[in-house]
Amino acid sequence: MITDEDVVVCPVCEHEQTITICPSVNVTTDPEMREKVLSGEIFEFTCDKCGFSGYAGYPFVYEDKETNGGFLIYLEPDCEDREVGIEGDIADQVIYHERPMRLVPDMNSLKDKIFIFEAGLDDRVVELFKVLTLAKMQDDDPEKIPDELKFTKRAEINGEDMLLFAAFRNEELLGTLEMPYSLYQTCVLSGEPIWDVPVTECAAIDQQWVMERLGEEKETEE
Ligand SMILES: [Zn+2]
Numbered sequence: 323m324i325t326d327e328d329v330v331v332c333p334v335c336e337h338e339q340t341i342t343i344c345p346s347v348n349v350t351t352d353p354e355m356r357e358k359v360l361s362g363e364i365f366e367f368t369c370d371k372c373g374f375s376g377y378a379g380y381p382f383v384y385e386d387k388e389t390n391g392g393f394l395i396y397l398e399p400d401c402e403d404r405e406v407g408i409e410g411d412i413a414d415q416v417i418y419h420e421r422p423m424r425l426v427p428d429m430n431s432l433k434d435k436i437f438i439f440e441a442g443l444d445d446r447v448v449e450l451f452k453v454l455t456l457a458k459m460q461d462d463d464p465e466k467i468p469d470e471l472k473f474t475k476r477a478e479i480n481g482e483d484m485l486l487f488a489a490f491r492n493e494e495l496l497g498t499l500e501m502p503y504s505l506y507q508t509c510v511l512s513g514e515p516i517w518d519v520p521v522t523e524c525a526a527i528d529q530q531w532v533m534e535r536l537g538e539e540k541e542t543e544e
Contacts, residue, residue, distance in 0.1 A: 323352055330367055330378045337371035346383035350392075359384060360433055377429070384432060386439070393422045393439040396524050397432045401425060405525040423524040430490075431528070434472040441476045443485075443506070446521075448473055449532045450513045451506055452487075455499075456529075468496050476503065 328343045344364055347355040358364040365377040379399035386393055396406065406425055422439065426432045438445045452471045459467050468489035475486050483503035489496045510517075516535040521527065 323347070323355070328378065328380050332369040332372060332374055333376060334374040335369065335372040337369055339367075339370050341367045341378060343378065343380050345381065346385065348385045348387065350385070350387040356436075360436070362429060365429070382432075384436065386436075389440055390442045391421055393424070393435075394524070395424045395426055395432055395435045397426050397429070399427065401427050401526075403526075404531075405523040407523055422521070425524045425526045427526075430472050437475060438473050441473070443473075443476070444510070444517075445527050446517060446532070447506060447509050447513060448485075449527060449529055450516075451485075451501070451509045453529050453532050454509065455487075455501060455505075466496065467491065468499070471499060474498070 323344060324346050325342050326345050327340050329338055329340050331338050344355075347359060347364070349356045349359075355364070362377055365379070365382075366375060367378045368375045381399070382397040384395045384397070398406065403425070422445065424435050424445065426435060435445060438448050455471065456468065468491050470490040470493075471487040472490065473485065474488050477484055477486060479500060484500045485503055485506060487499040487501065489499045513532075513535075516532075516538075519535065525531070
């Protein structure tokens with residue numbers, strides 16, 4: 323496990339302190355780290371001065387070299403870029419030509435990607451799935467419409483193959499949304515031409531990515 327040091331500022335009392343951080347995790351060699359990432363424990367810090375406990379945001383690499391061929395996710399808090407190159411030690415260690423490398427801006431998105439790849443799904447298809455699902459809900463009660471879906475797991479419910487999502491509205495959890503896996507397969511077909519475009523670098527694959535690709539498709543058709 324690689325560790326480093328970083329300075330955090332307490333959001334309550336503004337006290338500055340140096341903490342030990344873990345800028346990268348390889349769950350293939352350190353499997354126990356997976357749970358610490360998912361629970362957020364790895365990002366936790368406690369203020370020396372006022373005792374406040376919270377999450378420290380710093381660039382972080384999550385690597386799984388085995389599950390479904392392996393994947394890498396780079397968390398850069400509040401990152402505005404749509405893709406980044408991975409540099410330094412990590413770049414030397416990892417060569418991800420055929421495996422997904424993804425850029426995410428927050429912890430919920432990091433978990434979303436981990437669960438998607440662990441379930442053996444294609445995250446680009448899942449993002450299209452989210453866009454279409456949210457669009458279909460526009461006619462429902464406006465108070466109850468989520469504005470964000472995060473994948474949690476694939477499970478059999480009453481004999482049916484389902485995909486489960488955590489539904490958020492204004493960053494607050496509304497509940498769990500269950501959707502049939504068959505709709506995912508429909509998305510694989512309906513999004514067909516956009517899957518052929520290669521994803522280079524470490525890219526942000528989210529709803530914006532899907533919308534941009536769908537827009538390009540329309541332009542070529544016209
Ligand atoms: Zn404090």
